[in-house]
Amino acid sequence: MIKMNVLGIETSCDETSVAVVQDGRRVLSNTVASSLRFHKKYGGVIPEIASRMQLELIAQVAEHAIQEAGITLKKVDLVAVTSGPGLLGSLFVGISFAKALSLSLSRPLVGVNHVYSHIYANFLESRNLKLPFVALVVSGGHTSLFYVEDFHKILTLGQTQDDACGEAFDKVAKILGLGYPGGPLIERLAQRGDSKKVKFSCSGTDRKMDFSFSGIKTAVLYYVRDNTRHIYKECESQTLSCELKRDIAASFQKAVTDVLIKKSFLACRLKKTKTLIIGGGVAANSYLREKFNSAAKEAGITCYFPSKEFCLDNAAMVAGFGYQLFRKGKVDGLDLNVELN
Ligand code: KG4
Numbered sequence: 001m002i003k004m005n006v007l008g009i010e011t012s013c014d015e016t017s018v019a020v021v022q023d024g025r026r027v028l029s030n031t032v033a034s035s036l037r038f039h040k041k042y043g044g045v046i047p048e049i050a051s052r053m054q055l056e057l058i059a060q061v062a063e064h065a066i067q068e069a070g071i072t073l074k075k076v077d078l079v080a081v082t083s084g085p086g087l088l089g090s091l092f093v094g095i096s097f098a099k100a101l102s103l104s105l106s107r108p109l110v111g112v113n114h115v116y117s118h119i120y121a122n123f124l125e126s127r128n129l130k131l132p133f134v135a136l137v138v139s140g141g142h143t144s145l146f147y148v149e150d151f152h153k154i155l156t157l158g159q160t161q162d163d164a165c166g167e168a169f170d171k172v173a174k175i176l177g178l179g180y181p182g183g184p185l186i187e188r189l190a191q192r193g194d195s196k197k198v199k200f201s202c203s204g205t206d207r208k209m210d211f212s213f214s215g216i217k218t219a220v221l222y223y224v225r226d227n228t229r230h231i232y233k234e235c236e237s238q239t240l241s242c243e244l245k246r247d248i249a250a251s252f253q254k255a256v257t258d259v260l261i262k263k264s265f266l267a268c269r270l271k272k273t274k275t276l277i278i279g280g281g282v283a284a285n286s287y288l289r290e291k292f293n294s295a296a297k298e299a300g301i302t303c304y305f306p307s308k309e310f311c312l313d314n315a316a317m318v319a320g321f322g323y324q325l326f327r328k329g330k331v332d333g334l335d336l337n338v339e340l341n
């Protein structure tokens with residue numbers, strides 16, 4: 001059978017990524033360049049810096065991905081690109097580059113939803129998962145539960161009413177003075193913390209499968225403020241002790257993981273499925289992976305995570321998902337536009 005090489009492009013946030021994936025599963029290359037170090041001092045991604053860097057890098061990154069894949073541009077059969085949601089200027093760069101490639105190579109173009117492509121990351125590396133299933137996406141911009149009947153039939157079951165899960169990790173890391181991005185820093189700090197030391201919990205929501213993370217972030221802020229004062233009086237130090245920081249990080253991480261498990265399993269019960277697929281940057285968290293897996297065992301559910309490299313933003317998942325959508329008949333024209341929702 002003739003193999004189909006799909007070139008994927010992902011520029012929805014600070015990464016510039018291009019990948020070549022064969023037949024939706026076999027990753028031939030996945031080049032990721034990040035402008036993270038230019039944003040660090042601001043404590044978050046600055047959209048203008050991100051898009052300027054992407055404009056500068058995209059051609060080099062594409063060249064590298066083609067070379068790594070061991071093919072030439074002529075061997076590309078389809079161009080897939082993230083069309084949203086994400087940062088407007090960043091998406092413009094990826095979409096415009098994809099259009100130029102599609103036009104010059106006379107190959108079809110397909111726009112891909114970024115959040116759905118995080119789910120698809122689980123199908124890379126030749127894993128043959130069975131549809132339908134419940135999917136949880138936990139990233140810096142989104143926290144949503146989906147029921148996936150097929151790659152082109154995805155139903156939203158619930159989503160965050162305020163902050164995204166990754167955003168809460170980033171904000172709590174900032175409160176603790178850790179830096180950006182906060183997720184991996186919280187994870188590291190929490191390793192030696194006591195998760196039972198502080199009682200944090202996520203706020204309830206009117207709809208059972210929605211999420212809310214802004215309350216817990218504020219609870220951490222107040223806890224830190226109150227305990228910093230206390231320490232200030234006693235030890236004349238304005239900083240939290242390292243031990244308390246570790247305990248706060250561990251307690252926060254536990255509370256967030258608990259609510260994600262509870263609502264994902266509820267979704268599985270309601271949709272009568274035993275398969276749960278998780279994706280997005282926060283899914284790289286080892287504690288979360290471990291807790292989901294052990295709770296799933298007890299509940300008789302099977303949990304799937306992408307390998308850590310494919311949890312974070314990458315173009316391989318875009319190429320893979322684009323391939324599946326193309327097979328379902330999706331093709332976009334040169335009028336493909338950004339889709340922010
Ligand atoms: O999926 P992603 O790369 O980009 C978006 O689509 O937003 O996710 C980035 C988010 C950031 O908020 C980051 O702090 C979080 O994922 N993250 C983590 C970990 N690694 C990245 N959160 C918790 N634990 C981690 N190990």
Ligand code: ZN
Nearest residue numbers: 139281312313
């Ligand atoms: Zn993402």
